[in-house]
Amino acid sequence: MASIGKRNRLPFLREMPPGYFLDGGTHGDVLLPGKQLKQRPAVGALVDVFVYRDSEDRIVATTETPYAMVGEFAYLRVVSVNPRIGVFLDWGLEKDLLLPIREQAVPLREGAWLVVRVALDEKTDRVIASARLNRYLNLAPPPFVAGQPVKLLVTGESPLGYNAVVNHTHRGLFYFSDLTGPLATGQAMDGFIKAVRPDGKIDLTLNGGRVGYGRILPLTEKIVETLKASPSGRLALHDGSPPEEIRATFEVSKKAFKQAIGVLFKAKRIVIEASGIRLP
Template sequence: MAQIGKRNLLTIVRSSTPGLYLDGGTHGEILLPGKFIPTGAVVGGKVEVFVYRDSEDRLVATTQQPLVQVGELAYLRVAGINPRVGVFLEWGLEKDLLLPMREMDGPVNPGDRVVVMVVLDDRTDRLIASARFNRRLDLKPPHYHEGEAVQLMVASKSPLGFNLVVNNAHRGLIYHTEIHGPLRVGDVVQGYIRAIRPDGKLDLALGQAGHRRIGEMADKVMAVLTAKGGRLPYHDNSLPEEIRDVFGMSKKAFKQAIGTLFRERQIIIDPDGITLVGPVDGEQGAAEK
């Protein structure tokens, strides 16, 4: 079945004067206008198209590729404004994308850019943009792990740093102290999960720096653990002062490090401490004994 607001690979059912009709499954036949027909397209073959509704609410297909699909965020330019309807955004198709007044997060002017999510409007079944997308993000506790690589969209500035959207689904924050280069609203960058808070919110790191930092801390824990015979009485509830004295890092960094090592199955974490998985180096283990 064809998905509205997505790129689809659809079968060509028949040819007519207006263009080609494609098999849209339960949506019925969908017209691909003649001006969008690719070279070599024949009845029975397949064609990759984007499906949306036109101004008359008919499903149509196009081989033009929009800058963003339904459920995704993008930083789009304002093409025009209708005070009674909303704002029209350029998104790579002939027909501009509507940002309705009720979905706006503040005033804009022609030529401005705005971060929006493309959604399927419950009222009209048409694709629209929403600048008030926070309410559309996934509020369930995320299933990421610390150090995991993710795609980030810079959504807005914050007194603490920048608010970002993780994988088009979850909210996150990167602190000013974690930013080591230019960062602007609308940027799409790769980052890493730095920490997962108890309330499910995400602290983030940009580029490889955050990932390397967690890796370095994990290596440090492994070195101390190996040198001490493969077993140490430190865990999530240990005092920060103890962690700093033994490992030379903050308790937060320690928790990130042992979380990474646990997921990589290099250590076992129990209520009384951490234990190395596998044999300890003979000489180091003997030395500690």
């Protein structure tokens, strides 16, 4: 079934005016305008497209990619204002993205820039934008560890520093004291997790932890592959195992092993038990 607001690989069905029709599963046939492809695909061939609803509520496809898809945050510009329904944002497609009045945090004018979250409207099944960011930020314990590289989008300044969306899921904070200069709202960058505090709040940094996490990452994959190769999916090693047993199996220190299984556990890739570790 085609996922609205996402990229999909849909089977080609037929060609007829005004373009090509793809198999959208339970959504029915999905129109891809003829100008989107240089040549006609073979019947059944998979076509990589972005799927959304047009102004006439039809499910249509495009080979273009928007600046952000459903579930992602982006910094977008207001290109037009309709006082009755909201404002429209440039998101990289021919059809602009609606930010409804009810989803605006403050009144907006043409030319304004703001951070939004791209979402699927539950009532209309259309792709919309929302400026009510807190509604979409995950409050569950974050699956991050110190030193982990992440994708960041600055959402604004606070009394302590700059807030940023982390990997499109959580909120983090750059402290002024950790920065060499100001950041700008809408600035997208690569950064690192400086710390995850006991209350679940995330501290961010631009230049910390790359070496440490880079050393642990290959070990995490080695542990997972070892578990997959085990008939039971288990391994009789844990954070309390003797250092000699850990080194004999993975040729690393106990400290490195504990860091690696901690990363895997927080990412929900393993389960830690009293007798060892196993796949979920």
